[in-house]
Amino acid sequence: QVTLRESGPALVKPTQTLTLTCTFSGFSLSTSGMCVSWIRQPPGKALEWLALIDWDDDKYYSTSLKTRLTISKDTSKNQVVLTMTNMDPVDTATYYCARIGYHGIDYWGQGTLVTVSS
Amino acid sequence: EIVLTQSPGTLSLSPGERATLSCRASQSVSSSYLAWYQQKPGQAPRLLIYGASSRATGIPDRFSGSGSGTDFTLTISRLEPEDFAVYYCQQYGSSPRITFGQGTRLEIK
Numbered sequence: 459q460v461t462l463r464e465s466g467p468a469l470v471k472p473t474q475t476l477t478l479t480c481t482f483s484g485f486s487l488s489t490s491g492m493c494v495s496w497i498r499q500p501p502g503k504a505l506e507w508l509a510l511i512d513w514d515d516d517k518y519y520s521t522s523l524k525t526r527l528t529i530s531k532d533t534s535k536n537q538v539v540l541t542m543t544n545m546d547p548v549d550t551a552t553y554y555c556a557r558i559g560y561h562g563i564d565y566w567g568q569g570t571l572v573t574v575s576s
Numbered sequence: 577e578i579v580l581t582q583s584p585g586t587l588s589l590s591p592g593e594r595a596t597l598s599c600r601a602s603q604s605v606s607s608s609y610l611a612w613y614q615q616k617p618g619q620a621p622r623l624l625i626y627g628a629s630s631r632a633t634g635i636p637d638r639f640s641g642s643g644s645g646t647d648f649t650l651t652i653s654r655l656e657p658e659d660f661a662v663y664y665c666q667q668y669g670s671s672p673r674i675t676f677g678q679g680t681r682l683e684i685k
Contacts, residue, residue: 495674497674497676504664504676504677504678504679505613505615505621505664505666505676505679506676507673507674507675507676510673510674518673518674521577554620556620558668561611561623561626561627561630561632562611562623562626562627562632562666562668563611563613563621563623563666563668564623564626564632566620566621566622567620568620569620
């Protein structure tokens, strides 16, 4: 059974760095073809893709946010970490981690709401 | 950079009716990497269709996908009450690696 769970602070102050951890089970990120991605959704708005890391440790970032994002993985712990620097109130959103398998984004975490406010 | 534009923004229909949702890409998208998702309030999205036309595991056959190149369609043949939700198309592969459309809200008329 594949599961993913996001963890991190619910509240961060403007200019701070956000660190989110995705802990997953039921698959290995060292298996060819597997990827884990971060996606966010501001309240009442559309999904926005942020970053992706694949089984070969290749990393891809949103064009508009790539200067602020870093994604990494710890295969032994089944974790993927996303850091986003210089947080702003417009970054308030639910942040999802998700698995990209052979047929799209097939498993999602429940999401974690991050509010940026002083 | 590929942009996905979904139409209409909101679709108002009654249970039993047929729903047709459109997704248009700014550049050609490989059909292998076009997917559709359903999202209900307070829930994470759920994969409905991958490869433009293949149903994900457990998805009822009233959901179907079609299209190629820059024009893709999600069709729900006979709407059930649980189908009223927001639907997103998504492409994977071309730069940027992943793009979502802005969503179509399917509401009860």
